[in-house]
Amino acid sequence: MPQKRPSTPSWRAPLAAGFLLLACSIASAQWVWKEGDRKVFSDTAPPASVPDKNILKRPGGGSAPMPAPAAVAPASTETGAASPAGAAPQAAAPQLPTVDKELEAKKKQTEQTEAARQKAEEQRVAQARTESCNRAKQARATLDSGVRLATTNAKGEREIMDDKARTAEAKRLDDVMRGNCGPMPKSGPQ
Incomplete structure (x- = not known):
């Protein structure tokens, strides 16, 4: 067992x-x-x-006590005097970079990307304004030519524009041209 x-x-x-x-x-x-x-x-x-x-x-x-750092005699930069003759030269403390190079590169790249995006947006808006201005000018020229114009109402029926409708359309086209045919309005704080 x-x-x-x-x-x-x-x-x-x-x-x-x-x-x-x-x-x-x-x-x-x-x-x-x-x-x-x-x-x-x-x-x-x-x-x-x-x-x-x-x-x-x-x-x-290590279990022995670490030696205390030696006192450094201040060097006079004005007179050019150095430390005492018997003192060993002290190595300069390593300078840490004040700016992280990688962070700066990323920041610069982000700024460039944002600037490119903003420029593309401004070009798109400028192109849309130009097209709108050209259409409004062409419509206004047609309206001023005296040719009979027709519109389509809500029911889908064709209606000839009377003088009141022509005046309202001329005012609308003038507003479009005033907004889109001049220099680009300034945006942001001034």
């Missing part, structure tokens, strides 16, 4: 998982320092209020 294996208590599995999580979090932390009686594990540097003697581990596995 097979021998039964004693079952493990149910508290062991969560405890083992907890230890594994703690070990993983400790291993991934780059900084370790003491705050009072407890140790703090973090991937960011400790606050400035933590003294160097309490920092137990630094990024890259």
Whole structure:
């Protein structure tokens, strides 16, 4: 008969998982320092209020305190004086680009696209105005020629224009020509 294996208590599995999580979090932390009686594990540097003697581990596995940055003597640009003779020259801090080149390129491309779209829209409007002006001028010339004109009413019947209808049509055509035959009206704030 097979021998039964004693079952493990149910508290062991969560405890083992907890230890594994703690070990993983400790291993991934780059900084370790003491705050009072407890140790703090973090991937960011400790606050400035933590003294160097309490920092137990630094990024890259170093546990020794990092040297404090040397004080830089201000160089006089007016007199051309440099730092003292015994001082080692300090490397200039790398300058971060003030403008993101990719962002500027996208912004410029967007502005160019918008300008091209606006120009195309202005050309379309100008062409529509020109066509409307030409049609109104042609209709006005026909109206002024004295030729009998006919229109179609709502029932689809043909009606000859009387003097009242001709005057109303002449006024309408004048309004169309006034709006479309002159220079393009300015749009936007002035």
